Each structure stands twice: as structure tokens, then as C-alpha cells.
Amino acid sequence: MALPDGWEMVIGLEVHTELKTATKLFCGCANMFGDEPNTNICPVCLGLPGALPVLNERAVELAMALGFALHCTVAPSTFHRKNYFYPDMPKDFQISQYDLPINSNGYLDLPDGSRVGIERAHLEEDTGKSTHLGGSGRLQGADRSLIDYNRSGVPLVEIVSAPDIRSAAQARAYAAELRGILIATGASDGRMEEGSMRMDANVSVRKSGAPYGTRCEIKNLNSLRSLVRAIEYEALRQVELLEDGGVVRQETRHWDENLGETSTLRVKEEAEDYRYFREPDLVDLAPSDEWQSRVRAALPPMPAERRTTLAAKLSDPTEQQLDAVTLAVDLDLDAYVLFAYAKGVEMPLALNRATNELAASEVGVVNLSPENFAETLLMEQRGELSATQAKTVLSDILANGGEPKAVAAAKGFEQLSEDSLVATVTGLIEAHADEWGRYRDGDDKLAQFFIGQVMKATKGQANGKAVIEILVQRRAGS
Amino acid sequence: MSAELTRDDVAKVARLARLTLSDAELDLFTEQLRGILDHAEDIAALNLEGVEATAHPFGLTNVVRADEVRQSLSRDEVLAAAPDAREGRFAVPRILGEAP
Amino acid sequence: MTSAISIAREVASGATSAEAQLEKSLEAIAARNDELNVFLYLDEEGARAQARAVDEKVRAGEPVGPLAGVPIALKDNLCQRGVPTTCSSRILEGWRPPYSATVVERVLAAGAVAVGKTNLDEFAMGSSTETSAFGPTRNPLDPSRVPGGSSGGSAAAVAAQMTTISLGSDTGGSIRQPAALCGLVGMKPTYGLVSRYGLIAFSSSLDQIGPFAANVADAALLLEVIAGHDPKDSTSLPEPSPSLLAHVNDGVAGKRVGVVRELIEGADDEVVAAVNAAVAVLRDAGAEIVELSIPETRLGLSAYYLLAPAEASSNLARFDGVRYGLRVDAEDVTAMNEATRTLGFGAEVKRRIMLGTYALSAGYYDAYYGQALKVRTQMIHAFREAYQKVDFLIGATTPSVAFKFGEKSDNPMAMYLSDVFTIPTNLAGEAAVSVPFGHGASGLPIGVQLLGPGRSEAMLFAGARVLEVAEGR
Incomplete structure (x- = not known):
């Protein structure tokens, strides 16, 4: 979709990601999705009077790893209290980072060569979860709400991009690339459907080259698809409003996936007064050089580097092959491709089988070792299996496990002498x-x-x- | 500065703090808070340009704990003091707006 | 009165039993609690079980702790698992915490017998226990007068010999001021020396838990038991508990003692006379006396009454009717929060929440809260400079002896001024002890305050002990 001539979108994304730690940010309760309500709760995450927070070391390390992966400055930081009343927040304040975040001033390079600035990536705690009774099960019209605090205190990193994004497609690419980095660093499982990666988009429009317009913040973007649809809808709404002589109000808007529309949630006439102040129950965080180096050294290669590594093994790659390279890295299958390549499988074949047969597996690749992947492809390459047979063998191993030779034999794919x-x-x-x-x-x-x-x-x-x-x-x- | 503290300011602060004040209380608090803030003029008026703020008397840093799971409370203990609990959750009257 | 040290020794040797000591304590409580309103809750059953367990250990020849069989009272802002904990507020009435404060675990592990929970100013906000939602505590030495506050109940418990020792908390003087008014030894330890885990927070960066006792050695012993690193409190100092009791008789010979003008001026003449007499005793004991001025301490009161309410406004937000304590039902959750807090909090708590909310709100942060944090920095530097010249400081604990009920309760500022000498120590995060020395014309005790740098508790107790000995105790 394109905006009418002369108009440009300006987009910044705020991504909240739950960190993949064993425990919560400030207490030893399990950080676990989907458990029975209110079972991973202690005095700290229930905000009981007298309970005190103690910072999770692993959460700090994952946040730093993310900071390094996003080329941020990792600096001494502090925690603040963000004060507001809300029933899913047991202390009626959120412990977050304010003027001194752990990570700031980074960037993320996208596959198309564009660069999006990262303003900050800071640590904070998640809230509990409400379900609404009566009405339609939504907040509006409900008689009563029920609260489960299992998620309360789960570590989050909020990654705030600069307003550098200029299209919905670029926003999608940014979110996808960021997701790859979250997974690569081990910071998150990136499961949007479980809420471990949640996005808000700040969208404004302007005539090309003009100063930034008034922005609206869109909440409830739970998939890449809704991200794209919501941005396109919202930008067009703003352009139409402005072209009709109206003005854009700064407000928070809600994306309704079913209606395909955004609607006003809250007008930001009076800025919220969060009364931020230093969290007196926590001390400063100032990771030593030694600690930082240790985290940096343990950092695995990021998706961009992995794509470069894969692509370098292809001579004169086609557009299609480059897409396959991106896909292989997105799906975390590049290690399989590289292993097979090292064993003598030709790159296009390895890439092809990985991004088709392996990608199609409903249970992932747990049943297929890189050795067996390479072996199957070598058998195909040596002519011991036809292409059809090789695909069948792979699919079978992916579903049920087994050794390629044995599986081929069992299928009656005995190589003709x-x-x-x-x-x-x-x-x-x-x-x-x-x-x-x-x-x-x-x-x-x-x-x-x-x-x-x-x-x-x-x-x-x-x-x-x-x-x-x-x-x-x-x-x-x- | 505190002489400027108005009854409206006090009413606004009460809303932020989720307290309902009667008219008489509004008057009383406005007067009393003014008195306290007048006393605080001695520091509000100081020139402390360049002085660092101390949030903590001792400069402890990097106090962290290992990422190891500890025993949580039982759900019965969690809900024991709840004014209203249903279906293993804390129940509250309807929530008017989304979290900010 | 028998000291905690001798009770523990006799319990351990079998000369007396924990159960017998507990019965004495319960008798003393039964005799005067209705009159004095010291205990909000008596945990007779729990205390009997604790006492029995100590006695069984003694009979079995197993080692018992340094507080074996010593009856102790806990300020009702300390969480004890299963025991009602109210902070003297309607909003927490009936709440039984599912966990215990670290200090409670430590005194119980040391063999102390926790008799019950004592009255305080609501959420520790006050200097007389008059703001308690459950009525004021009366001073056992003169029931027409306040016991001081906020830890008035814990002070009264020891002063009325209901328990041998007790725990209080001190945010701006809430241990030292009632200790002075009730004729006890009370210590505000260095910030971080004692874990705050399980202490219901008033002002997190100022609160410290500390001991009350009838004599210096008992206070030192109790502090030794509760002090030392706690991984559950991020602000806890990293070192183990210091050795205090062993140094109680170290004396002050060769110490340089600073007499701080600002910590005496404005006090009643009889209080000034007591401080001067104490200075003379220290000089006679071999200390070198230096006259000092620390003008920054004059700014303490203002800084405190911005900082503490600001932190309190946030700490007390959680009392919203959702998870525990009082709920006043209403149409929607916001109205419910507001109705609950409006009914649940008393006037002083509301006043400080309002003040703190205002001090933190947009547009005023820099002028008030931000400025107070800087004053705090100056206070720390000023004290540090003083401690370059002297080992510890001396001043009054309170401007006057115990005052009458109602004398200051209508004027918040007048009440706040009773903390003017104690607040600077909290702001600086340092240590100070109040020790009884002399009496006023009314016959009521006067407290003298010894102040030292962080981690100077052993030296301060030794100084206090010199004054105690001079009075023939």
C-alpha cells in the first residue's frame, strides 16, 4: 500500500519482550507461561507489605546481550518507580528504568540495507493478567474482572526504536529482524501468540520533508500481520483526516483485528503524571567491564551475520536463493545447511531441502540431527536416492526419527545396484x-x-x- | 512557591492518590500542606546547582541474585487475604479503562 | 529488672525456664495493657509454643540461642507469619502475613519468645502513637503523657516491664525519641546493617529496624542478633553482624567527641543541662571534647518532610482493596480503590500521602523532592567532615521530656519538630543511640543522643555504657 502522493509515514516501534529466565525479575518465582492462575506467586510479586525486590542476574545478562546485539551503549543504570493505580499491578507502581536505561543509542540493520535507530532497551517488570466477566469478555461492558498475578514481575525488556521507519513493510522487517535477534541472543522465545513479544506502534504522517506530524500510539499489535494492517490503516486515516482539513489528536488507539480498524482508547490531553522517582529498594546497576566482556564473548552470531555466512557459500545467488537464505536464518535452520555443506552437500540443494522439507515439519527438527540431514542429502547427491525419495526420507525422519539408510531401506528405496x-x-x-x-x-x-x-x-x-x-x-x- | 498551593492543587493531588476529601478536609489540608511547604522553603530556596542527588546513603551497586527458582506460596495462601476471590483469581469490580 | 543477658543465661543453665519468663511477661501485660494500650495483639499460643520449644532444647541438652527464653515485643509493622499485622491502620486490620520478616526469624532462631505486636503511629507516621487507628499508647512512667513514637508501643512494653526487649523501626527518630521519653536505650543502626525484609515500609531509604532495651548491653546483644547481611534486602550491607556486646565496656578514653550546637539548641533547659552533664562524664572518662557546628543539620527537617512522604505515597499505594486488607465496595475498581483508602487511612497518613504525591508530581519534583535529595548529599558530606575531626557526636535526642496527650496533635508542624535532632542521622544513613541520662523537673527521663558514622555501633554503645555506669546502672 502506498499513501497518496507527497505523503510519508513516520513510524517508531516499542517492542516489549519477556525475557527467557527461569525466575521473575525481582523474586525466585518461576517465570512460566500457562500455569494455573496465582500459583507462581510470593510476597514480592504479590506486592505484600514489607516484601523487597532483588534483581535477577540472568535478566541483566540477557538485557546486556540484547544491548550488544543492537549495538547499544551499555551503561550504568538505575531503577525507578512509575506510579499509577491499576489492579493488575500489585504494588500500584511498576519498577522500570527511566532516565538511565541499561542500553541506549543503538541501531538495527535490516536485510534491505536500511538502518533503524534504537533509542533505548531497558529492563522493567511485567504486570498480572485480567480476564473480564460479563459483557463480551472484553474490558468494555464487563461487570467484574479477575486477576492472575503469575505474570506479575516477569522480566521485560522494552526496545524503543527511533522514528526512522517509513513504511509498514519496513516496520514488519524491523519486527521480524528484531525477533530473530531476540531468539539468537536467547533473550526471548519470540512467541507473539503467547505475548512474549508485544508491539506498540507510534504512527504519524507528514508531507515529504516536512516536520514530524502529531503521532498516535497504536496498542494491541499481536502479530506481524496486525502490525502491517494497523499501520496502513492508521496512516491512511491520518492522511484523509489532514486532507479534509482536520487535525490529528495525540492519543492512544486500539487496533481491532476483526474490524481492521483503530479506535480511540485514550486522549493524551493531560499527560499522565507517573511521579517517577528512584526505586529506593534497589541499588544502582553498573556492570563491570569484566561482566560486560563475559556477556559479549558469549554472544552467538546475529541473523545478519548468519545470512552473510550462508550467502557467501552460494556463487552468484539468485533472488530466490537469497530469500531462502533469509528464511533459513529466520527459521534457525542455517546450522543444518552449513553442516551439510561442510559434509559436501551442494549449497542450493541443502538450502532447498532446509527451507522446504525442514521448514514444513510440524514438530520442528528435534528428530533430525544435522548428521542425518547431511547424510540423506549426500545419498541423494550420490544418486542413491531420487529427489522424491530423499524428500520422503527427510519427512519420515522429521516425524518419527531414525537413520537415513534404515529409513530408505524400510521404505523399499533400496538403491539399484x-x-x-x-x-x-x-x-x-x-x-x-x-x-x-x-x-x-x-x-x-x-x-x-x-x-x-x-x-x-x-x-x-x-x-x-x-x-x-x-x-x-x-x-x-x- | 507554596503560597501558590491552591485548593484545586490539593484536590488534584487527592485524585492522583486515590483519596476522597470532604470540603472541610480540603480546606484543612490546603492550610496544613501550605504550612509544611512554607517550612520547606528553606531548602526549596537553596542554590544547590551541581550538588549530586543522593537516593542512597551507601553506594552499593550490582546487588543481584542467581536465577534459581524458589518455592512460591500456595494458592490458598496467596488468596487467603483477598477481599473477593473467584476461580483462583482476585476479583475486582469493573475496570474503567485500559492500563496506561 | 532482670536483663535479657541474665535471663538467657539462666534459661540455658536451667536455673529458670522460658515458660516461667513468659508467664511473668503475660502477667505484667495483663496488669497494665488495658490502661496503657501497648499490645494490639497478644500471641499467647505462639509464644507458649516458642517457650516450650526452648525449654525442651535445654532439657535435651541442645544448644540454645543468645536470647533463649527472653520475652520480646514486636512493633506491629514487622510481619510475623500467621500473626495479625496492622501497622495500626484500619486498612490492614485482620491481615495475617504469609511470611515473616528477617528480623523476626532471627530473634526466634536466637531463642527469643515473641509475645505480641505493639502499637505505633499509623504506618509509623507520628511521634506520639496518637495517630494509631487503635488508640494511643500511654507512657508507663506517666500515663497522662505520650510514650513517644512512632515505636511508642515497643518502648512502653519494655518500660512497663511487659517484655525484656523489643524491636522498633526508626525513620526519623521513631526508636530514639520514644526510648528517650520512656527512659530506655534505643539504637537507630547504620542504614543497611539490619535487613528491612518484612518491615512494612514507610520511607524505604530511611527506615531501619533497631532495638529497645532497659540497658546498653541488652540493646547491643539484640542488635547483634538481628544485624548482618540478608540476601532478601538489596540495600543490606554485605558484611556479617558486627561484634557489639564484646565492646560494650571499651570506654571512651582517647576518643574525640563533638558537641554539636545544632543538636542542642532549642531544647528545654533541663535537656541542655543533661547533655552538658553527659559531656562532663565523657570528659572525665578520658574523652577529648570538641565544640562543633553542623549547620546543614538545620535543613534536615524540611528535607525529611519531603523525602519521607514522597516515598510513603508510593509505598502505600498498594493498599487499594484488591489483594488484602480492607475493601469498601463500589461500582468500579477506581471508586473501590478510593473508597477503601479514604476509609482505611487516618488523617496523618492521608496528609503525608498528599504531601508526598505533591512533592513528586510533575512541575514540583525539582523544587521539592529533587532538592531534598541534594540536601541529603550535603548532610552526608557535612557529617563526613565532622567525623574527620571527631570519633562521634553528642546532642539531645528530643527537645523535651515526654509531652502530654493532645499537646501537639493539632499542629502537624509542632509534632514534626520533636524529631528535629534525630532526623539528620536517618538522612545520612548513619548510626545513633539514645541513652537515658538524668531526669527533668517532672521526674521524667531525658535522653542523650550519641551519633556516629556508618558502622560505628560498637563505639556508640561503649559511649552510652559510660553514661549508664555514671548513673549507677
Whole structure:
């Protein structure tokens, strides 16, 4: 979608990600999604009088890892209290970072070569979860709400981008790339459907080159699809409003996925007065150089570097192959591709099978080791399996496990011996003397005819390349 | 500065703090808070440009704990003091708006 | 009165039993609690079980702790698992915490017998216990007068010999002032020396838990038991509990003692006379006396009455009727929060929440809260400079002896001024002890305050002990 001529979107994203720690940010309760309500609760995360927070070391390390991956400055930081009343927040304040966040001033490079600035990526605690009774089960119209504090105190990092994004597609690419980084650093599982990555978008529009317009913050973006749809809807709404002579009000808007619309949630006429002040129950965080180096050294390669590594193994890659490279990294399958490549599998084949057969697996790749992936592809490459057979073997191992040779044997994909293939080809040459004659005289197209005949005779178990080799040898020898 | 503290300011602060004040209380608090803030003029008026703020008397840093799961409370203990609990959760009257 | 040290020794040797000591304590409580309103809750059953457990250990020849069988009273802002904890507020009435404060665990592990929970100013906001929602505590030495506050109940418990020792908390003088008014030893330890885990917060950066006792050695012993690093409190100092009791008789020979003008001026003549007499005793004991001025301490009161309410306004937000304590039902959750807080908090608590909310609100932060934090920095530097010249400081604990009920309760500022000498120590995060020395014309005790740098508790107790000995105790 494009805006009417002369208009430009300006987008900044705020991404909240739950950190993949064993425990909550300030207490030893399990950080676990989906448990029975109010079972991972202690005096600290229930905000009982007298309870005190103690910072989770692992959460700090994951936040730092994320900071390094986003090229941020990791600096001494402090915690503040953000004061407001809300029933899902047990202390009626949120412990967050304010003027001194742990990470600031970074950037994220997108696959298309564009760069989006990262203003900050700070630590804070999550709130509990409300469910609403009566009405339609939504907040509006409910008679009563029920609160589960299991999520209260789960560590979050809020990653705030600069307003550098100029299209919904770029916003999508940013979110996808960020998600890859979250997963690569081990900071998060990136599961949007479980709320471990939640997005708000600040959207404004302007005439190209004009100063920034008034922005609206859109909440409730729970998938890349809703991110794109909501931004496109909102930008167009603002342009139409402005073209009709109206003004954009600074407000918070809610995205309704079913209606495909944003609607006013809250007007920001009077700025919220959060009465931020230093959290007196926590001390400053000032990671030593040694601690920072340790975290940095443990950082695995990020998606961009992994894409470069994969792409470098392709000579003169096509657009399609580059897409496959991106996909392989997105799906965390690049290690399989590289392993197979190292074992002698040709890159396009490895990439192809990874981004098709492996990607299609409903249970992931737990049943398939990189060794067995490489072995299957080598068998295919050596002509011991046809392409169809190799795909079948992979699918079977992905679903049920097993060794490629054993699986191939069980499927009856016993490789024809060299001798019997020669015998079959010889027999077919005699039975189809005319076609053989034309092939012998140089009509290469007829090789396909013979391959087809061989496949028919062997019920698809022969390898096409091997058949051609035999044909070529016979022609040369005749 | 505190002489400027108005009854409206006090009413606004009461809303922020979730307290209902009667008219008489509003008057009384306005007067009393003015008195306290007048006393605080001695520090409000100081020039402390360049003095660092101390939130903590001792400069402890990096106090962290290992990421190890500890025993949580039982749900019965969690809900024991709840004024209203249903379906294993804390029940509250309807919530008027989304969290900010 | 028998000291905690001798009770523990006799319980351990079998000369007396924890149960017998508890019965004495319960008798004393039964005799005067209706009159004095010291205990909000008596945990007879729990205390009997604790006492029995101590006695069984003694009989079995197992080691018992340093407070074996010593009856102790707990200020009702300290959480004790399963025991009602109210902070003297309607908003928490009937709440039984599912966990215990670290200090409560430590005194129980040391063999002390926790008799019950004592009255305080609501959420520790006050200097007389008059703001308690459950009525004021009376001073056992003169029931027409206040026991001081906010830890008035814990002071009265020891003064009325209901328990041998007690725990209080001190945010701006809430241990030292009632200790002075009730004729007891009371210590505000260095910030972070004692874990705050399980202390219902008033002002987190100022609150410290500390001991009350009838004599210096008992106070030192009790502080030794509760002090030392606690991983549950991020602001807890990293070191283990210091050795205090062993140094109580170290004396003050060769110490330099600063007499601080600002910590005496404005006090009643009889209080000034007592401080001067104490200075003379210290000089006679071999201390070198230096006259000092620390003008920054004059700013303490203003800084305190911005900082403490600001933190309190946030700490007390959680009392909203959702999870525990009082709920006043209403149409929607916001109205419910407001109705609950309006009914649940008393006037002084509301006043400080209002003041603190205002001090933190947009537009005023820099002028008030931000400025107070800077004054605090100056206070720390001023004290540090003083401690370059002297080892510890001396001044009055309170401007006067115990005052009558109602004398200051109508005027918040007058009440706040009774903390003027104690507040600077809290702001600086340092240590100070109040020790009884002399009496006023009314026969009521006067408290002298010894102030030292962080971690100077052993030296301060030794100084206090010199004054105690001079009075023949």
C-alpha cells in the first residue's frame, strides 16, 4: 500500500519482550507461561507489605546481550518507580528504568540495507493478567474482572526504536529482524501468540520533508500481520483526516483485528503524571567491564551475520536463493545447511531441502540431527536416492526419527545396484531401437525418454543422473 | 512557591492518590500542606546547582541474585487475604479503562 | 529488672525456664495493657509454643540461642507469619502475613519468645502513637503523657516491664525519641546493617529496624542478633553482624567527641543541662571534647518532610482493596480503590500521602523532592567532615521530656519538630543511640543522643555504657 502522493509515514516501534529466565525479575518465582492462575506467586510479586525486590542476574545478562546485539551503549543504570493505580499491578507502581536505561543509542540493520535507530532497551517488570466477566469478555461492558498475578514481575525488556521507519513493510522487517535477534541472543522465545513479544506502534504522517506530524500510539499489535494492517490503516486515516482539513489528536488507539480498524482508547490531553522517582529498594546497576566482556564473548552470531555466512557459500545467488537464505536464518535452520555443506552437500540443494522439507515439519527438527540431514542429502547427491525419495526420507525422519539408510531401506528405496541398472538400460535400448538410434545420432532429448522408461521399470528407484551416465558411456562405446 | 498551593492543587493531588476529601478536609489540608511547604522553603530556596542527588546513603551497586527458582506460596495462601476471590483469581469490580 | 543477658543465661543453665519468663511477661501485660494500650495483639499460643520449644532444647541438652527464653515485643509493622499485622491502620486490620520478616526469624532462631505486636503511629507516621487507628499508647512512667513514637508501643512494653526487649523501626527518630521519653536505650543502626525484609515500609531509604532495651548491653546483644547481611534486602550491607556486646565496656578514653550546637539548641533547659552533664562524664572518662557546628543539620527537617512522604505515597499505594486488607465496595475498581483508602487511612497518613504525591508530581519534583535529595548529599558530606575531626557526636535526642496527650496533635508542624535532632542521622544513613541520662523537673527521663558514622555501633554503645555506669546502672 502506498499513501497518496507527497505523503510519508513516520513510524517508531516499542517492542516489549519477556525475557527467557527461569525466575521473575525481582523474586525466585518461576517465570512460566500457562500455569494455573496465582500459583507462581510470593510476597514480592504479590506486592505484600514489607516484601523487597532483588534483581535477577540472568535478566541483566540477557538485557546486556540484547544491548550488544543492537549495538547499544551499555551503561550504568538505575531503577525507578512509575506510579499509577491499576489492579493488575500489585504494588500500584511498576519498577522500570527511566532516565538511565541499561542500553541506549543503538541501531538495527535490516536485510534491505536500511538502518533503524534504537533509542533505548531497558529492563522493567511485567504486570498480572485480567480476564473480564460479563459483557463480551472484553474490558468494555464487563461487570467484574479477575486477576492472575503469575505474570506479575516477569522480566521485560522494552526496545524503543527511533522514528526512522517509513513504511509498514519496513516496520514488519524491523519486527521480524528484531525477533530473530531476540531468539539468537536467547533473550526471548519470540512467541507473539503467547505475548512474549508485544508491539506498540507510534504512527504519524507528514508531507515529504516536512516536520514530524502529531503521532498516535497504536496498542494491541499481536502479530506481524496486525502490525502491517494497523499501520496502513492508521496512516491512511491520518492522511484523509489532514486532507479534509482536520487535525490529528495525540492519543492512544486500539487496533481491532476483526474490524481492521483503530479506535480511540485514550486522549493524551493531560499527560499522565507517573511521579517517577528512584526505586529506593534497589541499588544502582553498573556492570563491570569484566561482566560486560563475559556477556559479549558469549554472544552467538546475529541473523545478519548468519545470512552473510550462508550467502557467501552460494556463487552468484539468485533472488530466490537469497530469500531462502533469509528464511533459513529466520527459521534457525542455517546450522543444518552449513553442516551439510561442510559434509559436501551442494549449497542450493541443502538450502532447498532446509527451507522446504525442514521448514514444513510440524514438530520442528528435534528428530533430525544435522548428521542425518547431511547424510540423506549426500545419498541423494550420490544418486542413491531420487529427489522424491530423499524428500520422503527427510519427512519420515522429521516425524518419527531414525537413520537415513534404515529409513530408505524400510521404505523399499533400496538403491539399484550398478549392474542391475546397466542390465535394465541395456534391455530398454534393445526394446526401443529407433529411439536409441536417434539418441546415438545426437538427439539428446531422447535421454529423457530413456530415463522415463527406466523409472517406470524400476518404480522410480533409479537415479536419473546414473541413467544418463550409462547412456553416455554406451553412445561413446558404440 | 507554596503560597501558590491552591485548593484545586490539593484536590488534584487527592485524585492522583486515590483519596476522597470532604470540603472541610480540603480546606484543612490546603492550610496544613501550605504550612509544611512554607517550612520547606528553606531548602526549596537553596542554590544547590551541581550538588549530586543522593537516593542512597551507601553506594552499593550490582546487588543481584542467581536465577534459581524458589518455592512460591500456595494458592490458598496467596488468596487467603483477598477481599473477593473467584476461580483462583482476585476479583475486582469493573475496570474503567485500559492500563496506561 | 532482670536483663535479657541474665535471663538467657539462666534459661540455658536451667536455673529458670522460658515458660516461667513468659508467664511473668503475660502477667505484667495483663496488669497494665488495658490502661496503657501497648499490645494490639497478644500471641499467647505462639509464644507458649516458642517457650516450650526452648525449654525442651535445654532439657535435651541442645544448644540454645543468645536470647533463649527472653520475652520480646514486636512493633506491629514487622510481619510475623500467621500473626495479625496492622501497622495500626484500619486498612490492614485482620491481615495475617504469609511470611515473616528477617528480623523476626532471627530473634526466634536466637531463642527469643515473641509475645505480641505493639502499637505505633499509623504506618509509623507520628511521634506520639496518637495517630494509631487503635488508640494511643500511654507512657508507663506517666500515663497522662505520650510514650513517644512512632515505636511508642515497643518502648512502653519494655518500660512497663511487659517484655525484656523489643524491636522498633526508626525513620526519623521513631526508636530514639520514644526510648528517650520512656527512659530506655534505643539504637537507630547504620542504614543497611539490619535487613528491612518484612518491615512494612514507610520511607524505604530511611527506615531501619533497631532495638529497645532497659540497658546498653541488652540493646547491643539484640542488635547483634538481628544485624548482618540478608540476601532478601538489596540495600543490606554485605558484611556479617558486627561484634557489639564484646565492646560494650571499651570506654571512651582517647576518643574525640563533638558537641554539636545544632543538636542542642532549642531544647528545654533541663535537656541542655543533661547533655552538658553527659559531656562532663565523657570528659572525665578520658574523652577529648570538641565544640562543633553542623549547620546543614538545620535543613534536615524540611528535607525529611519531603523525602519521607514522597516515598510513603508510593509505598502505600498498594493498599487499594484488591489483594488484602480492607475493601469498601463500589461500582468500579477506581471508586473501590478510593473508597477503601479514604476509609482505611487516618488523617496523618492521608496528609503525608498528599504531601508526598505533591512533592513528586510533575512541575514540583525539582523544587521539592529533587532538592531534598541534594540536601541529603550535603548532610552526608557535612557529617563526613565532622567525623574527620571527631570519633562521634553528642546532642539531645528530643527537645523535651515526654509531652502530654493532645499537646501537639493539632499542629502537624509542632509534632514534626520533636524529631528535629534525630532526623539528620536517618538522612545520612548513619548510626545513633539514645541513652537515658538524668531526669527533668517532672521526674521524667531525658535522653542523650550519641551519633556516629556508618558502622560505628560498637563505639556508640561503649559511649552510652559510660553514661549508664555514671548513673549507677
